Amino acid sequence: MTINLRPADQCRYDLVSLGEVMLRLDPGEGRIHTTRQFQAWEGGGEYNVARGLRRCFGLTTGIVTALADNPIGRLVEDLMLTGGVDTQWVQWFDYDGVGRTVRNGLNFTERGFGVRGAVGAADRGNTAASQLKPGDIDWDDLFGKQGVRWFHTGGIYAALSETTPDVVLEAVQSAHRHGTVVSYDLNYRPSLWQAIGGHAKCQDVNRKIAQHVDVMIGNEEDFTACLGFEVDGVDENLSKLDVTNFKKMIERATAEFPNFKATATTLRGVKTASINDWSAIVWHAGQFHQSRQYEDLEILDRVGGGDSFASGLIYGFLTTGDAAEAVQYGAAHGALAMTTPGDTSMASLKEVEKLKSGGSARVVR
Numbered sequence: 001m002t003i004n005l006r007p008a009d010q011c012r013y014d015l016v017s018l019g020e021v022m023l024r025l026d027p028g029e030g031r032i033h034t035t036r037q038f039q040a041w042e043g044g045g046e047y048n049v050a051r052g053l054r055r056c057f058g059l060t061t062g063i064v065t066a067l068a069d070n071p072i073g074r075l076v077e078d079l080m081l082t083g084g085v086d087t088q089w090v091q092w093f094d095y096d097g098v099g100r101t102v103r104n105g106l107n108f109t110e111r112g113f114g115v116r117g118a119v120g121a122a123d124r125g126n127t128a129a130s131q132l133k134p135g136d137i138d139w140d141d142l143f144g145k146q147g148v149r150w151f152h153t154g155g156i157y158a159a160l161s162e163t164t165p166d167v168v169l170e171a172v173q174s175a176h177r178h179g180t181v182v183s184y185d186l187n188y189r190p191s192l193w194q195a196i197g198g199h200a201k202c203q204d205v206n207r208k209i210a211q212h213v214d215v216m217i218g219n220e221e222d223f224t225a226c227l228g229f230e231v232d233g234v235d236e237n238l239s240k241l242d243v244t245n246f247k248k249m250i251e252r253a254t255a256e257f258p259n260f261k262a263t264a265t266t267l268r269g270v271k272t273a274s275i276n277d278w279s280a281i282v283w284h285a286g287q288f289h290q291s292r293q294y295e296d297l298e299i300l301d302r303v304g305g306g307d308s309f310a311s312g313l314i315y316g317f318l319t320t321g322d323a324a325e326a327v328q329y330g331a332a333h334g335a336l337a338m339t340t341p342g343d344t345s346m347a348s349l350k351e352v353e354k355l356k357s358g359g360s361a362r363v364v365r
């Protein structure tokens, strides 16, 4: 099965994402518990994909989310406007359904270095985005009247509350009614699932949504925890990656979910918090394609590396239709995104193309 895209001239957007956007508070080279200063960025697993496609790859993208209408929400909006993602579909809330004030998510994340791993401490209870429920968004207007070529969402948004899985289901069904391709990044976050029913709930929700997904994305931990597909031979430190075992896992996943038209996973060989082996593999139309391998990749800020892989992969599918190219765009964009601070990438299309074709880090002047 191949990926059939709607013609660009019938669509206002190349891609729209559904997800929560938080204020990322970054202590730079320091640590959260000792810093006196934070740099502010915006970020969210699903949003980062829309931003990467807009800012690095120059496509037209939008975000469906909700924010609390206070100065923090307006700062997140300001950052999204800088990122070029259309904010027309953002819902602004003051109160939730039972009259409580809703909030905006705050995501404190420190980067990690060497033997010290990255640390994330999100403060995101009762946020506006988690309060969205079926019926709040006019999906048929978005996918039907406006037109969207590709819709992206994921397992962070699905884990936010009792209502968000149904919002995802409503969205993906409408997307398919209008011929929009659906991708989903499993992005397993155990602390979120813990709050709404734990492991069983996580698999129940993700397996239901998976039946409506065309392009499934995740790492081996995501595929195991969210869908129940184990990858044999993965050790706890992710230091030994045997691509044969990844292929077997993907084969099992695509046999059980024949609706998957492409399945992609990043391959991480974690050496320290700031040095990884990095590559990716995609299955499409009965064939596997593996990206260039980045050995001993030096990392400044790993958060969003997987999302930037996803945006590069989607760019490749949207513009070339070729899975072998798509996985190269994904791996190169993910690699570059992890060299700069913040959840999203600062890379240019030229840089991605140079890297994916084997380019070096020689000075450009």
Ligand SMILES: Nc1ncnc2c1ncn2[C@@H]1O[C@H](COP(=O)(O)OP(=O)(O)OP(=O)(O)O)[C@@H](O)[C@H]1O
Residues within 6 Å of the ligand: 045, 117, 187, 219, 266, 268, 269, 270, 272, 273, 276, 278, 299, 302, 303, 304, 305, 306, 307, 308, 309, 338
């Ligand atoms: N358990 C881990 N320990 C250390 N580094 C990790 C771990 N998991 C992922 N990383 C590093 O984070 C980067 C992104 O990894 P991956 O593609 O798995 O996406 P992810 O964890 O879903 O990322 P994100 O959701 O932040 O985009 C890679 O450099 C990877 O090696």
Ligand SMILES: O=C(O)C[C@@H](O)[C@H](O)C(=O)CO
Residues within 6 Å of the ligand: 020, 022, 043, 044, 045, 046, 048, 107, 120, 122, 156, 187, 189, 303, 304, 306, 307, 343
């Ligand atoms: O939890 C989220 O919504 C995402 C952020 O923590 C961060 O942007 C990230 O993990 C990216 O995948």
